[in-house]
Amino acid sequence: MIKQYTYNEIHIDDIFSRMEEKNEIADVVAEIIATVRKKGDKALREYSLRFDGADLEKMEVSAEEIQEAYEAVAKEFIFILEEAAEHIRGYHEKQKRTDLMYMPRDGVILGQKITPLDKVGLYVPGGTANYPSTVLMNGIPAKIAGVKEVFMVTPAKGGKINPEVLAAAKIAGVDRIFKIGGAQAIAALAYGTETIPRVDKIVGPGNAFVAEAKKQVFGKVSIDMIAGPSEILVIADGQSDAAVVAADLLSQAEHDTMASAVLVTDSKALAEAVSACLEEQIPLLPRKEIARKSIDINGKIILAESIQEAIEIANQIAPEHLELCVDHPFEYLGDIRHAGSIFLGRYAPEALGDYFSGTNHTLPTGGSARFASPLSVDDFIKKSSFTHYTKDALAKEADKINAFAQREGLAAHGKSAMIRFEREAKK
Ligand SMILES: NC(=O)c1ccc[n+]([C@@H]2O[C@H](COP(=O)([O-])OP(=O)(O)OC[C@H]3O[C@@H](n4cnc5c(N)ncnc54)[C@H](O)[C@@H]3O)[C@@H](O)[C@H]2O)c1
Ligand SMILES: N[C@H](CO)Cc1c[nH]c[nH+]1
Ligand SMILES: [Zn+2]
Known part of the structure; x- marks a missing residue:
C-alpha cells in the first residue's frame, strides 16, 4: 500500500535513502576492471560467459548481422523507431552550438571554438529488458554533435543482441557494436582491449554494476552522469483523474524495484482515490512484482496545502521526471527550479519523453537535478577558447x-x- 504523508512529516532525504553506497558492489567492480586491464579480450570472454551465458568467439557485431536484425524487425515498429528518431533529431538539432568570436578592444580577437569528441562509447542496458529507445536517446545526440566514431556496447544474452536494439543502432547511425555488457564493458571502453577501442567518453544508463564502473573509470575517461533508478513525481490537483495519475506513477515504478514514484497533491480525496487505483492497476501489469516492490519501498503520497506548496516540495526533491497535472501548467513553469524533465498539463504522460516527443530520456536522478541536466548535444562536444592580439x-x-x-x-x-x-x- 502506498504511504501517505503531510509536508511536515516528510523527510526529503528519505525519498532517496536507497542511493547509499554499496561497498560489495564497489569491490566486485574494482576486481572486474583490474582483470580487464590485465587480461583484455580474454577477461571479456570469461565475464560474458559467466554473467550473460554468451560464449563469444567474435565480440563485434558484423554489418550482415545488423542488416539481418533490421529486416527481422516488424516493419510497423521500424516506422515507429524512425519517427521517434526524427523527433529526437529535431529537438537535439536545436541544441547545436556555434563557435563564437568577437573584438572586445581594438586589435583583440577572442573566441570559443566547438569541437566534437573523437570517440564515444554508448552503454545500452540489456540485462533484464531491451532498450531500443535508449540507443536512439544516446546515439542521435552524439551524431548530431559530430562525433566521428560512436561505439555501442550491450550485453548479449546467450550470445545474441535483441534485433530491435540493433535496428535502433542502425537508425541512430552507430558506427560499431560490441556484444559486451556490465562493468567489464565499461572497463574495456575506458582502457581498450585487443578488440574494443578506448574512447574519450562513456554515456548511457545501466544497473548498479555499470554505474559503479562508470564512477571508478571517471578521470581516465569522461562520463555523462551516474543514472540511478527511475523516478517520477506527479503534482496533481483535485480535478485530476485518479486512474490516470496512478498509471503515470506506475510507468516508472515498473522499471525497477528501487524506482520511485511520488504523488504530491492538495486534494485528500485524490490521494485516497489514487491509492485505490494503484491497488487495482498493479496486479494487471506484466511486471507487477517489480512495480509492487517499488511502490511499497519508495512509493509516497504527500499532501500539500496548495499547488504552490507542491512545487516547493518538488524543488526540494529534484526528481528525474516531474508531471504537472493541473490547468494552466505554464503559469507554474517559472517556479520549477529542480527537475530533469518536466511534463506540462493533463495530456503529457512521462512516457512521451521516454520514447517519442523528442526530448532526451537520460536524465539526472537521486536529487542531482539540483545541479545536473539531461543528456544533450553538449555532452558530446568540448570547447577551446582562442585569442589573437x-x-x-x-x-x-x-x-x-x-x-x-x-x-x-x-x-x-x-x-x-x-x-x-x-x-x-x-x-
Ligand atoms: N535512466 C535511463 O535512461 C534508463 C534507461 C534504460 C534502463 N535504465 C535502467 O538501467 C538498468 C538496466 O539494468 P539491467 O540489469 O537490466 O542491465 P545492464 O545491462 O545494466 O546490466 C547487465 C549486466 O550486469 C552485470 N551483472 C549482473 N549481475 C552481476 C553480478 N552479480 N556481478 C557482476 N556483474 C553483474 C552483467 O555483466 C550483465 O551483463 C535498470 O535499472 C533500468 O531501470 C535506465
Ligand atoms: N524512464 C527511463 C529513464 O528513467 C527511460 C526509459 C527507457 N525505456 C522506457 N523508459
Ligand atoms: Zn521509462
Whole structure:
C-alpha cells in the first residue's frame, strides 16, 4: 500500500535513502576492471560467459548481422523507431552550438571554438529488458554533435543482441557494436582491449554494476552522469483523474524495484482515490512484482496545502521526471527550479519523453537535478577558447600583464609579455 504523508512529516532525504553506497558492489567492480586491464579480450570472454551465458568467439557485431536484425524487425515498429528518431533529431538539432568570436578592444580577437569528441562509447542496458529507445536517446545526440566514431556496447544474452536494439543502432547511425555488457564493458571502453577501442567518453544508463564502473573509470575517461533508478513525481490537483495519475506513477515504478514514484497533491480525496487505483492497476501489469516492490519501498503520497506548496516540495526533491497535472501548467513553469524533465498539463504522460516527443530520456536522478541536466548535444562536444592580439593591442596591455605576474612572483610570465618590445627597442 502506498504511504501517505503531510509536508511536515516528510523527510526529503528519505525519498532517496536507497542511493547509499554499496561497498560489495564497489569491490566486485574494482576486481572486474583490474582483470580487464590485465587480461583484455580474454577477461571479456570469461565475464560474458559467466554473467550473460554468451560464449563469444567474435565480440563485434558484423554489418550482415545488423542488416539481418533490421529486416527481422516488424516493419510497423521500424516506422515507429524512425519517427521517434526524427523527433529526437529535431529537438537535439536545436541544441547545436556555434563557435563564437568577437573584438572586445581594438586589435583583440577572442573566441570559443566547438569541437566534437573523437570517440564515444554508448552503454545500452540489456540485462533484464531491451532498450531500443535508449540507443536512439544516446546515439542521435552524439551524431548530431559530430562525433566521428560512436561505439555501442550491450550485453548479449546467450550470445545474441535483441534485433530491435540493433535496428535502433542502425537508425541512430552507430558506427560499431560490441556484444559486451556490465562493468567489464565499461572497463574495456575506458582502457581498450585487443578488440574494443578506448574512447574519450562513456554515456548511457545501466544497473548498479555499470554505474559503479562508470564512477571508478571517471578521470581516465569522461562520463555523462551516474543514472540511478527511475523516478517520477506527479503534482496533481483535485480535478485530476485518479486512474490516470496512478498509471503515470506506475510507468516508472515498473522499471525497477528501487524506482520511485511520488504523488504530491492538495486534494485528500485524490490521494485516497489514487491509492485505490494503484491497488487495482498493479496486479494487471506484466511486471507487477517489480512495480509492487517499488511502490511499497519508495512509493509516497504527500499532501500539500496548495499547488504552490507542491512545487516547493518538488524543488526540494529534484526528481528525474516531474508531471504537472493541473490547468494552466505554464503559469507554474517559472517556479520549477529542480527537475530533469518536466511534463506540462493533463495530456503529457512521462512516457512521451521516454520514447517519442523528442526530448532526451537520460536524465539526472537521486536529487542531482539540483545541479545536473539531461543528456544533450553538449555532452558530446568540448570547447577551446582562442585569442589573437595585434602588436599595438599587446603594447597597450603588456605592462599590466607584467605587473600582475610580478605580484604572483612569476617573472617568466611577465617577461613573455614584455620581451617582444624589449627586443625591438634594441634593434
Ligand atoms: N535512466 C535511463 O535512461 C534508463 C534507461 C534504460 C534502463 N535504465 C535502467 O538501467 C538498468 C538496466 O539494468 P539491467 O540489469 O537490466 O542491465 P545492464 O545491462 O545494466 O546490466 C547487465 C549486466 O550486469 C552485470 N551483472 C549482473 N549481475 C552481476 C553480478 N552479480 N556481478 C557482476 N556483474 C553483474 C552483467 O555483466 C550483465 O551483463 C535498470 O535499472 C533500468 O531501470 C535506465
Ligand atoms: N524512464 C527511463 C529513464 O528513467 C527511460 C526509459 C527507457 N525505456 C522506457 N523508459
Ligand atoms: Zn521509462
